[in-house]
Amino acid sequence: MASSVGESQLQRIIRDLQDAVTELSKEYRENGEPVTDDSTSLHKLCFKLEYLLQFDKKERSTFLGNRKDYWDYFCDCLAKVKGANDGIRFVKSIPEVFT
Numbered sequence: 001m002a003s004s005v006g007e008s009q010l011q012r013i014i015r016d017l018q019d020a021v022t023e024l025s026k027e028y029r030e031n032g033e034p035v036t037d038d039s040t041s042l043h044k045l046c047f048k049l050e051y052l053l054q055f056d057k058k059e060r061s062t063f064l065g066n067r068k069d070y071w072d073y074f075c076d077c078l079a080k081v082k083g084a085n086d087g088i089r090f091v092k093s094i095p096e097v098f099t
Contacts, residue, residue, distance in 0.1 A: 013052050020045040 024041040028034075035042050053070045078084040 010055060013048070013055055017045070017048040017052055020048045 020041065024035060024039070024045050027039065027041045075088050078088055
């Protein structure tokens with residue numbers, strides 16, 4: 001029963017994410033201009049995506065007690081891609097971004 005509740009919640013989250021993508025796509029078609037950081041539809045999509053990535057994840061920490069989440073995984077993967085280190089360093093340097 002518990003997995004059924006979790007599965008239905010996951011399906012709802014995925015549906016919400018699909019709706020956010022549809023809304024962003026519609027906004028782009030109507031405006032005919034690139035989507036910018038000012039777009040509330042983009043903010044909604046990012047929020048839904050982050051929620052999906054964190055769904056049903058247990059709190060993890062490193063040996064020293066530092067919190068670990070999906071951002072650490074992205075950093076590890078992107079560190080292997082040539083030229084991606086500059087982007088990772090840039091995002092980590094932004095004080096408004098909590099990673």
